Amino acid sequence: MNGDDLFSGELENVMRWLSTAGIVFALISAGLIAFFLTRRPGWRMTPPAKWLLLVGFFLLPSTTMLLGNVVGFHRVKTSCAECHVMDPWISDLRDPKSTTLAAKHYQNRWINENPCYTCHTGYGLAGNLEAKWSGLRHVWHYYVAGVPEEIKMKRPLPVKTCLHCHAQAASYLKIEQHVDPEMEPQILSGELSCFECHASPHPRKNR
Amino acid sequence: MSDPSPPEAKPAPAEPRRSILALTIACVLALVGLAVTVLHLAWPSPLMFTLFMVVGQGSFAAAMAVYLAVILVDLRRRKVL
CATH class of the missing domain: 1.10.287 (Helix Hairpins)
Structure with missing residues (x-):
């Protein structure tokens, strides 16, 4: 050095x-x-x-x-890939043939830093604390309680996670459905999930 | 000739001993917290971070609570509070 x-x-x-x-x-x-x-x-x-x-x-x-x-x-924030249980999802991120949203975001570097943490956390103090508490729970499962056969989120990914970056983007606003008077309130309120229309963020099952 | 001033009350000897014992316990707890913190900083991993958050900071928080209690008792004994 x-x-x-x-x-x-x-x-x-x-x-x-x-x-x-x-x-x-x-x-x-x-x-x-x-x-x-x-x-x-x-x-x-x-x-x-x-x-x-x-x-x-x-x-x-x-x-x-x-x-x-x-x-x-x-x-x-950068330790998500350190646990082997995450290997299928990490492999998908790096697979050039993958069409999942996470893989596209990762390979195109649309999220430059902390790609996992950026989406899997809320925004603001409360959200970050919740993400950290979830991390502690993950460590507990990994080292003590055991990892379940099928890993799934406790609740759907909040739409505001996507909107945090995309809501004011020109590419988002030029899509008719995003600014439709009927659909826009549903999107902004979280009633209509992004994944109703868009690709799955991650592979559904372990590969 | 009688002594006009009232006899002074002798300070209780047991209280400083208890305070010293409490400080000793607090110091041991602080050393545990510091040891875990050094391990976390020197060999970072998710597990070490979890141990730091739970054991390290928990131990140090307990040490601080005992330390502050000793300070309060000492201040009251000296009639400052």
Whole structure:
């Protein structure tokens, strides 16, 4: 790694720096806490001990936890393909002959970053938290409870996931059905799903 | 000659011992949280992230709760609060 890469502003490089900082802060904090624990009990309620705890128990660990969250939430967005149970869907994404919406979006790079996460999350704070809670549930199933034979979504993909990108696009607005006075309210409200007319986003069954 | 000032109440010795014990427990919990966090940052994976979210942050949150309780007790003992 040359000097330019070390200080580049690329997100992955920033995350590496944040991870390193988190590890350093954690080790310093652990050292301070260990020092506190090895002192005699009478010293532990003295003012120097309280200052030490302020730094080693409160400030540094809090910063470490914050960095752990930032780095973790960033990395988890690209971890969908790490579980083998997702292999059929990942294979479909990369299949040049596939006609599914997910494959087209992926191969044409219509979603440049975090292609899985962009669709499989809501928008706004509540949606992102729900997506993260779902991720925890997936890890639970993968490592503890077991993965069901057939994987299917708990509820249909919200139409607003598609509309978030497409609603104001010229290519969307020039389609007559999208702006039809009768159909447009049904589309915008989610009553009429995009997949009633458009291709399936993913293959229906495991390949 | 009688002493006009009332006898001072001696501070309870048991409370600082309890506070010290509570701080020790909080420190151990914090060390557990920090260990999981270091593992998560050094070897990232979905499982480590889950352990960080549940065990790491849970342990540290418990440590902070005990730490804040000790601070409150100490402030009340000194009649600041």
